[in-house]
Amino acid sequence: MTTLTLAKALNEGMRKAMEDDPKVLIMGEDVGKLGGVFRVTDGLQKDFGEQRVIDTPLAESGIIGTAIGLALRGYRPVCEIQFDGFVFPAADQIITQLAKMPLRSLGKLKLPVVVRIPCGGGIGAVEHHSESPEAYFTHTGGLRVVACSNPVDAYTMIQQAIRCDDPVVFFEPKRRYWEKAEVDTSADSAGWTPFDRAQIVRPGTDLTLIAYGPMVKICLEAAAAAEEDGRSLEVVDLRSLNPLDVARVTESVRRTGRCVVVHEAPVYNGFGAEVAARVTEKCFYNLEAPVLRVGGPSTPYPPSRLEDYYLPDLDRVLDAVDRAFRF
Amino acid sequence: MTAEAPHGAEAPSELVQLLTPEGERVEHPDYDIDLTPEEIRGLYRDLVLVRRVDLEAVALQRQGELGIWASLLGQEAAQIGSGRALTEADMAFPTYREHGVAWCRGVDPVNLLGMFRGVNHGGWDPAEHNFHLYTIVIGSQTLHAVGYAMGVQRDSAEAATIVYFGDGATSQGDVNESFIWASVFNAPVVFFCQNNQWAISEPLEKQSRIPLYRRASGFGFPGVRVDGNDVFACLAVTRKALADARSGQGPMLIEAFTYRMGAHTTADDPTRYRVAGELEAWKLKDPIERVRAYMFKNQIADQDFFDAIDAEADELGGDVRKRCLALPDPEPLAIFDHVYAEPHGLMDSERAEFATYLEGFEG
Numbered sequence: 001m002t003t004l005t006l007a008k009a010l011n012e013g014m015r016k017a018m019e020d021d022p023k024v025l026i027m028g029e030d031v032g033k034l035g036g037v038f039r040v041t042d043g044l045q046k047d048f049g050e051q052r053v054i055d056t057p058l059a060e061s062g063i064i065g066t067a068i069g070l071a072l073r074g075y076r077p078v079c080e081i082q083f084d085g086f087v088f089p090a091a092d093q094i095i096t097q098l099a100k101m102p103l104r105s106l107g108k109l110k111l112p113v114v115v116r117i118p119c120g121g122g123i124g125a126v127e128h129h130s131e132s133p134e135a136y137f138t139h140t141g142g143l144r145v146v147a148c149s150n151p152v153d154a155y156t157m158i159q160q161a162i163r164c165d166d167p168v169v170f171f172e173p174k175r176r177y178w179e180k181a182e183v184d185t186s187a188d189s190a191g192w193t194p195f196d197r198a199q200i201v202r203p204g205t206d207l208t209l210i211a212y213g214p215m216v217k218i219c220l221e222a223a224a225a226a227e228e229d230g231r232s233l234e235v236v237d238l239r240s241l242n243p244l245d246v247a248r249v250t251e252s253v254r255r256t257g258r259c260v261v262v263h264e265a266p267v268y269n270g271f272g273a274e275v276a277a278r279v280t281e282k283c284f285y286n287l288e289a290p291v292l293r294v295g296g297p298s299t300p301y302p303p304s305r306l307e308d309y310y311l312p313d314l315d316r317v318l319d320a321v322d323r324a325f326r327f
Numbered sequence: 328m329t330a331e332a333p334h335g336a337e338a339p340s341e342l343v344q345l346l347t348p349e350g351e352r353v354e355h356p357d358y359d360i361d362l363t364p365e366e367i368r369g370l371y372r373d374l375v376l377v378r379r380v381d382l383e384a385v386a387l388q389r390q391g392e393l394g395i396w397a398s399l400l401g402q403e404a405a406q407i408g409s410g411r412a413l414t415e416a417d418m419a420f421p422t423y424r425e426h427g428v429a430w431c432r433g434v435d436p437v438n439l440l441g442m443f444r445g446v447n448h449g450g451w452d453p454a455e456h457n458f459h460l461y462t463i464v465i466g467s468q469t470l471h472a473v474g475y476a477m478g479v480q481r482d483s484a485e486a487a488t489i490v491y492f493g494d495g496a497t498s499q500g501d502v503n504e505s506f507i508w509a510s511v512f513n514a515p516v517v518f519f520c521q522n523n524q525w526a527i528s529e530p531l532e533k534q535s536r537i538p539l540y541r542r543a544s545g546f547g548f549p550g551v552r553v554d555g556n557d558v559f560a561c562l563a564v565t566r567k568a569l570a571d572a573r574s575g576q577g578p579m580l581i582e583a584f585t586y587r588m589g590a591h592t593t594a595d596d597p598t599r600y601r602v603a604g605e606l607e608a609w610k611l612k613d614p615i616e617r618v619r620a621y622m623f624k625n626q627i628a629d630q631d632f633f634d635a636i637d638a639e640a641d642e643l644g645g646d647v648r649k650r651c652l653a654l655p656d657p658e659p660l661a662i663f664d665h666v667y668a669e670p671h672g673l674m675d676s677e678r679a680e681f682a683t684y685l686e687g688f689e690g
Contacts, residue, residue: 051481057511062470062504069474072459073482093501096464097471104448104460107665142666165668196672243672 001184007040007177009151010116012185013158014041014078018048024162025070027054028063028080028116037082038118038177060090064115068097071111076162078114085128087117091136098167099142110165114158119147120214120264121311122175124304131301132265137169138242138274145242146195147171147213151181153239160195173214198245200252204234207258207324210249210275212238215262215312222317233321241271249275250282257288258324262312267295289327294320341538342552342584345559348612350620352559360563364627370558371622372636373407374615377427379640380436383647384426384443388593392651393443397424401556401588404614405521407431408561409489409583412569415457416486418479420472423461424521425491432458436643437650446654466492466499469518473505476514476572487572489517489565495526497542498534506546506580515572517565518543518580521555523587528600540582548578555585556614586612659685 004012018024026041026048032055035042045053056063060081067077081087087094094115101109121130138145144166148154154172161168193199201216202223209219216237223233236252238244253259259279261272276291294312302310343358362370381399388396399406406427413419419428426439429451438450442461449460462468472490479486496502497520509516522539524531535542543550553564561583568579586609590597597606622628663678 057504057507059500059504059507061501062508065467065470065501065504066474066477066508069471069476070478071474072453072471073475073478075478075481089500092464093467093470097462097467100448101460102668103665105453105665106447106450107668108452108454109460110668144667144671166671243674245672246676 001182003180004151004155004183005178005180006148006151006154006172007038009155009183010040010158010172011042011044012183013155014162015044015047016185017078017159017162018044018052021076021162023075025052025054025075025077026080027056027067027077029056029058029082031055031080036080038174040116040172040177041080060086061093064090064093064098064113067113068093068101068111071113072109076112078116078162081115081117083125083129084117084119084131084133087115087133090115094137094143094169095140099140102166103142111167112162112165113167114161114170115168116170116172118174118177119171120173120175121301121304121307122214124307126304127301130304130307132263132296134169134171134241135265135269135271138271142167143242144168144196144240145171146240147173148239149173149176149211149213149216149237151179151183153237155183155185156189156192157195157239159189160192164195171213175214176217179217196240196243196245198236198238198240198248200234200248201237202233202235204232204256206232206256207260207321208234208236208249208252208256209260209262209317209321210236210238211262212241214264218312218314218317219262221314222321225314225318226321231321231325238275244274244278246278246282250279253279253283254286257286259283259287259291260294260317260320260324261291262294262317262320264311265295266298267293268298270295289324292320292324342554343560343564344554344557345563346557346617346621348556348617350617350624352621355560355563358560358563358567360559360566362559367618367622367627368632370407370411370562371615371618371628372639373411373427373430374403374558374618375636375640376643377407377430378403378615379644380430380647381426383644384440385589385593387440387648387651388443393440394445395592395594396443397592398587398589399424399426401586401609401614402521402523403427404558405519405555405561405583405585408558409519409565409581412562412565413489414486414569416484417569418457418459418472418475418486418488420459420468420475420488420490421461422465422468422491422493422496423463424493425461428491429458432456434458436647437654440647440651441654444651444654446657466496466502466505468492469496469502469505470508473508473512473514473516476509476516477512479515480512485573487515487517487569489519489569491519491521493526494520494522494524494531494534494539495529496520497539506543506548506578509578510547513575513577515575516578517568517572518578519565520580520582521585522582523585525587525591525597525601527591527595538582540580543580548580550580550582552582552584555583556612556617558614558618
């Protein structure tokens with residue numbers, strides 16, 4: 001067991017992947033000498049060289065477009081998009097090319113490209129540095145979309161994403177980069193939870209809180225607080241948004257009878273809408289209350305002095321839990 | 328300052344040309360080429376056969392058998408010249424109009440039609456032919472080509488990459504980003520721009536105020552303009568650019584100065600945006616007629632040869648037509664195939680639900 005921050009766990013995961021497979025490449029802006037603006041790729045260029053850890057020109061479409069070409073040549077590029085709000089210049093390459101090329105080739109081409117995106121708010125950043133663009137990508141067939149929430153998952157999921165023959169959009173909760181946990185880096189990967197599987201991270205009996213990425217921790221805190229009020233909340237970390245682990249989510253809600261979905265992105269047309277619809281369809285006769293959603297308003301991300309109002313916090317989650325119990 | 332008029336009848340002076348529109352062989356200090364009579368007959372055959380495939384496809388579209396078709400009429404020399412410059416190890420990234428290059432790479436023409444008929448999005452194996460799928464989003468493939476070339480570099484392979492795009496594509500961000508990437512990484516890639524003068528209805532003046540080949544110098548690599556209706560010149564220039572790329576000399580931009588004789592696709596009407604005189608002027612520069620004239624004059628082929636090629640073209644056209652009409656529609660559940668390489672829960676459940684729904688109609 002090693003104590004690792006989430007950022008360091010990603011770093012160790014990528015290091016392991018690069019050691020295991022010489023075709024794995026890291027590419028992006030400032031990923032080399034600087035080690036990335038969050039230092040997630042720290043030291044990799046020093047150890048693997050400039051041919052495998054590529055400092056690219058400053059152009060996001062170019063990063064993904066050339067990664068596609070490298071993947072066509074048999075490489076497995078792991079691209080870093082510096083901040084969530086900067087993925088949009090690359091959205092065309094991700095949506096029109098990366099997602100669809102395997103289908104266009106009738107399966108003859110594989111594109112094992114990972115697009116790492118530090119996501120979400122809570123770090124007091126300027127505009128375009130705190131967004132949650134996951135719904136754009138979950139809406140695109142051909143992409144896998146996953147989000148890690150803790151160092152253990154960060155370490156395993158990044159390696160699973162790199163090994164996967166499908167393109168993967170990999171969200172990293174940037175405000176959790178510095179949080180630590182014990183990670184067993186010697187465990188056999190055969191025993192890891194598949195990265196398209198949701199996990200119950202806290203069992204409970206009265207209501208299911210569903211979250212992913214940065215909101216998992218908030219939900220765990222909410223569940224601890226609710227326990228003092230005599231309510232037993234179960235917390236499910238989705239981990240994978242596409243595909244969604246419908247079976248695990250609905251199994252939980254059938255037991256608890258109540259469901260609240262929590263994310264940072266705007267509620268309107270957000271990923272929570274998909275979860276709520278699936279849960280309602282599959283668990284209609286088990287539900288004691290409508291599925292409720294907690295998230296941001298349908299506005300652009302506000303200036304950071306207001307982000308505490310925008311981001312779901314303990315009180316907003318507990319308020320939704322109260323509403324669910326009032327039905 | 329005024330923009331140069333790029334699509335007049337007179338060829339610009341900086342044009343590399345080895346065969347005049349009248350079929351006269353001319354020398355060029357940097358790009359001369361020595362072709363055997365057999366090689367010349369081979370190029371002529373390619374030109375005629377791809378034109379025939381193209382005409383057949385246009386006819387099939389007119390008869391409702393293809394949803395749309397992007398004709399290569401007028402651009403045969405640019406495509407055959409560059410396509411025949413490639414070695415087997417080289418990789419080509421096309422747009423959706425490179426039927427002639429596909430021919431050179433051994434792709435069955437019927438596979439090209441499948442996409443336009445709507446039975447698939449590209450039915451050939453890119454790795455088998457070293458010819459990538461057609462790309463419809465303008466300019467996206469230039470970045471794929473550069474990335475692929477960076478892979479070639481890492482493999483220390485004896486190969487180059489060529490990427491095709493049009494004059495309109497040069498306005499795209501991706502094309503400009505690909506120039507930057509290729510330049511700073513010294514990638515073994517040849518950018519082959521077929522300047523056919525028109526981006527659907529927009530003339531070159533809407534894309535650029537300087538000749539396109541000169542853009543390369545701003546990115547730090549050489550550019551050259553070649554007579555795109557001259558198959559010898561296209562072959563010579565591309566062959567040298569590919570050889571330079573393979574030997575580590577980095578990227579090159581080739582602007583093949585040519586003309587799209589037909590519509591952008593069968594969906595548009597060029598008479599709405601261009602004058603008939605322009606078309607007539609370019610007809611005099613036909614890429615096939617000049618090779619034919621040269622071969623006649625130099626006794627490289629006789630009438631029997633030309634008749635035999637014409638007969639072969641007719642047979643090919645008929646064969647392509649027959650096999651196009653026989654292309655089966657895919658099975659409905661094929662919608663869910665190949666979206667993901669590995670098992671995917673959403674696909675599995677949607678496929679199962681759709682299959683159950685379809686089974687409801689049986690019996």
